[in-house]
Amino acid sequence: GENVEQHPSTLSVQEGDSAVIKCTYSDSASNYFPWYKQELGKRPQLIIDIRSNVGEKKDQRIAVTLNKTAKHFSLHITETQPEDSAVYFCAATSNTGKLIFGQGTTLQVKP
Amino acid sequence: NAGVMQNPRHLVRRRGQEARLRCSPMKGHSHVYWYRQLPEEGLKFMVYLQKENIIDESGMPKERFSAEFPKEGPSILRIQQVVRGDSAAYFCASSPQREINEQYFGPGTRLTVT
Numbered sequence: 001g002e003n004v005e006q007h008p009s010t011l012s013v014q015e016g017d018s019a020v021i022k023c024t025y026s027d028s029a030s031n032y033f034p035w036y037k038q039e040l041g042k043r044p045q046l047i048i049d050i051r052s053n054v055g056e057k058k059d060q061r062i063a064v065t066l067n068k069t070a071k072h073f074s075l076h077i078t079e080t081q082p083e084d085s086a087v088y089f090c091a092a093t094s095n096t097g098k099l100i101f102g103q104g105t106t107l108q109v110k111p
Numbered sequence: 112n113a114g115v116m117q118n119p120r121h122l123v124r125r126r127g128q129e130a131r132l133r134c135s136p137m138k139g140h141s142h143v144y145w146y147r148q149l150p151e152e153g154l155k156f157m158v159y160l161q162k163e164n165i166i167d168e169s170g171m172p173k174e175r176f177s178a179e180f181p182k183e184g185p186s187i188l189r190i191q192q193v194v195r196g197d198s199a200a201y202f203c204a205s206s207p208q209r210e211i212n213e214q215y216f217g218p219g220t221r222l223t224v225t
Contacts, residue, residue, distance in 0.1 A: 032212040043202060043216040044154065089153060093212050096167040098144060098156045099204075 002027045002094050006102025014110050019080050021105045023090035024072040030092040033066060033073045034099070038087045048075070080109045114138060115205050115217035116185075123223045130190040130197070132220045136205030143186040144214055145178060148200045157201075160186055193224045 003026040013019050025033075031052040036044035050057045050064045050073065057064050061080075066073040077084055087106050091099040114137035124130050136143050145157040156170040160180035171178065175193075180186040190197055200221050204214035 034213070036216075043218050046213065046215065049213065091154075096159060096169075097142070097206075097212060098159050098167055098170070099146075099154075099212075099214060100156065101146075101154045104153045 002100045004090060004092050004100045004102040006090050006105060008105060009103060010106045012108045012110065013080055015080060015082060017080055019077045019107055021075045021088055021090065022072060023074070023102050025092040026071070027092065027094060028071065029095050032093040033064070034091050035064060035075050036089045036091065038089065044089060082109050082111050085109045115203065115215055117203055117217035117220050119220060120218060121221050123225060124193050125225055126194055127192050130193050130222055132188040132201050132222070133185040134188070134203035134217055135185040137215060140205035140207050142206045142208070143180050144204045145188050146202045146204065148202060150199070154202065195224045198222055198224045
């Protein structure tokens, strides 16, 4: 069935370092891959997304890469700041448009 | 996105009562998705609706749960005879058209069953 695996489940980095979160998906028909940031008690917030016709997308300190052959995609955050601390979720679309989410990565950026 | 509205933000129900959760999508959005997030867990898809139609309810429990998105008014997720295991955050998201798939989440309703 449809499944998205996300690693690592927790990630601790020093302020200024880079953070990388990886996801794999099972549905070869998936064509849209968003990333959400969720702070404690808040709603998931769309921070970046990528479509299947693109291999890489960048927005300031955030970038996402997609390898459709291998069915995996990654989030890269450079020059991390304490306010980047949150739970990050990757997701992939199914053929009906629903999002299948990964299990989440708790990122802690130490000042 | 602040445009997606959900109410109530917090809801406390006793076991056996009914819970009604409301979601108003962003202006111009006609697609609504409901997700459930259990404590310390990820988001699980429940149901996808368009106006007056259920498109995909593959994530909905077979009993006690129902959803609607009428021609006028908000989308409603209804849970009958709630049990403690229903305690969770329920988020709705909306998108302008299915091809875009960009789903923007509301603030969620945190349901507590006592």
